[in-house]
Amino acid sequence: MPPTLTEQSVRAALAGFARRAVDRPDLRAAAVAVTLACAGDGAVQVLLTRRAPRLRTHSGQWALPGGGVDDGESAPDAARRELAEELGLELPEAAVLGQLDDYATRSGFVITPVVLWAGPVSAGVSRPGARPLRPARGEVAAVYGIPLGQLDIDPIFLTIPESDAPVIQLPLMGRRVHAPTGAVLYQFREVALHGRATRVAHLEQPVFAWR
Template sequence: MPPVLTEESVRAVLAGFDRRTADRPDLSAAAVAITLVTTGPDADHVQVLITRRAPKLRTHSGQWALPGGRVDASEAVVAAARRELAEELGLELPESSVLGLLDDYPTRSGFVITPVVLWAGPVSAGTADHPARPGQRALRPRRGEVAAVYGIPLDQLDVEPLFVSIPESDAPVIRLPLMGRFVHAPTGAVLYQFRELALHGRATRVGHLEQPVFAWR
């Protein structure tokens, strides 16, 4: 069983993490949000939000993703992650919700992704069937961009990845088995590092892990 995570415990782990940045001026800056939400009658079950991108998007359509996107000019990465989370899922979080950052991850599609870990606390699906209760925030996925949003419980996130070889690269391709499917890099790599650090206290590096060829564009 994975350990019980709290806002304070994750913040402490990330405060002691010697994160690596990627000095890649040839790539554009981007940020993604690793958003921790709580469910259950006592709001003690922690989940990580993951989305399925809409099928008609111009790039990376239908792929698994974390809320995020390009960092605007003069915008801090933590501000970009919070803005993208609000735009994609309607989840507006204060700056105090930021727990820390993971390693930068350079992508084949031209970005350096900075993962920002946030604590959202109690949330609801934000639907008529599951309206928000007092103290809960409601999710409001953005139509046309987000096909679906899921919460991954920690026991499901605590899985061993698969590493495969491809002829196009000397680096191993990571496949993270989640929800009966494979989640690939960059999302799979970022979630794997979070799992290693938050659940096991291991500063496992993932910047060298490869993406599948379909994600290179």
């Protein structure tokens, strides 16, 4: 069983984590939201999306809500804005628990993962005291709550002829989630669940995600 997570325990774990930024001015800054939400039974889950099939880039892929950082905008503000735009979930600044390492993608971005505490949420049937999820159907095909027990799993590492770096795959829901999403979730698992400062910036994406 994975350790029990609380808002306070995650905030403390991230406060003690020396995150690493990536200085790549040639790449566009982006942010993703690692959103912790409470299910109906109070269990903590991480919200993961499946991108809509008709999007111009990375259609149908597993993703964390996120996108480009606007001029004058911080990564936490961008993550909260994208979360509101994609899932209709509006969170205050106080919901930000911390940040993980930056990850430079093959498609031209430096992603900053921002960890947020959403508390109780509901999709479909409303629950008293729960924030509703309203996915933007033009961007999001489906939203999944990944229980910590499923997230607390060892990744698979593959070698490919196109790169010297290992490709990471995270087995989730009977599928395999690749970097950058798989790398971010793996580092969150290591830092927040086990207190290990595991680095993932060197892990490779599959070739299909290089575009």
